[in-house]
Amino acid sequence: MNSMKEVRRFWPYMLAAICCTWALITFDWTSIGQxxxxFDYVQFLLAGVPLTLAVLGLRSLRWIAVAGMPFRWSSFRKVFVYTALAIAAATPSPMQLGELLKLKFTRDETGSSYAHxxxxxxxxxxxxxxxxxxxxAVGFxxxxxxxxxLALTAALLFLSIALLLPTVRFLTKLNLPGFLSRTLKPIAQYQLSPKRLACLGLSTIAKWLLVALLWNAVFMSLDIEIPLSTVLIVVVGVTLSVSLSLIPGGIGIAEVSTRALLVWFGTDITQAEAGAIGLRVISPLMIGLGLLIGLRILMTTKHSPGREADEKRYG
Known part of the structure; x- marks a missing residue:
């Protein structure tokens, strides 16, 4: 029993080690290095910096929508800081560590419960x-x-999200067992207006499209021509593989899955391997911008003479 628990605990690291070893052995590192x-760093930064800032802004906007925070500049500015720092923490760390920090920041700021x-x-x-x-579905x-x-799956997921809260509220009116009733109560108490639901959907679509453009900017900076439709599929496949693997930072599994998908769609093997490695340049960009934005705005807020007045005004 203990051995099985140890395997479940360490299997993400074992999988990362296997993927990294496979990549080290099979990748053509000489050609990849060439x-x-x-790599055109100027071209990448000219595209990558504004795209990353836009992604952070959209992530902030949708968190304001689902967290029930007011749609105003003061809220967006603070959430943007939390989001930037959360991304900086999440990129090299175990899955969802950055999101946990965002939850704590939001709870401290709004007083909302962790259940909400x-x-x-x-x-x-x-x-x-x-x-x-x-x-x-669009890419394929x-x-x-x-x-x-895939299109039917997406439609069912969108419909399920729209109907989730009304369905849970209906179920809580029934005579449910105590455990199930206590589990569903926080969901039933959660409020999400149609306007906020639409904001969540549209900002999420825009965010992932910008992520695809950011990945495409890496490929273009490497002078690797890959159709945007392929990039969309690669983003989806790699994101799911990294999330399911629970590997910190997706190290190893991201490179292997990127190479596999690019080769599957007809990209030259060497270019696919270079593209998989080149995507890692996004990590320091995310971390650097996240830390710079977060620390800069936090320092500005700390020394702002109107900070106390704002705190009294907005509570």
């Missing part, structure tokens, strides 16, 4: 899954592949 040497914020977080993840299924259809199953 391609990476030609956990429902908001779950809705974010559910919308992510629905949008990823939708983008995968652009390739001329039948994507009816």
């Amino acid at each position: 391609i990476l040497w030609r 914020l956990s429902v908001a977080f779950a809705l974010e993840r559910a919308m992510d899954l629905a949008v990823l299924a939708f983008l995968a 259809s652009l390739h001329g592949t039948n994507s009816a199953v």
Whole structure:
């Protein structure tokens, strides 16, 4: 029994070690180095910095929507800081560590319960899954592949998210067992207006499209031509593989899955390997911008003469 628990505990690290070993043995590192040497950092930064800032802004906007915070500049500014710092922490760390920090920041800021914020977080993840299924369907259809199953899956997920709260409220009116009633109570008490639901959906779609453009900017900076439809599928596939593997930072599994998907869609093997390694440049960009934005705004807020007045005004 103890041995099985140890395996479950360490299997993400074992999988990461296997993937890294496989990549080290099979990747053509000489050719990869030649391609990476030609990486156009100026071109990447000109595209990558504004795209990353836009992604952070959209993540902030949708968190305001689901967390029930007011749609105003003061709220957006604070959430933008939390989001930037959360991304900086989540990129190199175990899964969802950054999100836990965001939950704590929001609870300290708004006084909302963890039960309320956990429902908001779950809705974010559910919308992510629905949008990823939708983008995968778009990507495959652009390739001329039948994507009816993916499109139906996305539609069912969108419908489930829209009907979740009314359904749970109906169920709580029934004579349910105590444990089930206590479990559903926080969900039933959670409120999400149609306007906020629409904001959650649209901002999530826009966020993942910008992520695909950010990945495409890496490929273009490596002078690797990959159709945007393929990039959409790669983003979906790699995101799901990294999330399911629970590997910190997706190390190893991200490179292997990226290479496999690019080769599957006809990319040259060496270019696919270089592209998989090159995507790692996004991590220091995310971490650097997250820390710079977070620390800069926090320092500005700390020394702002109107800080106490704002705190009294907004509570």
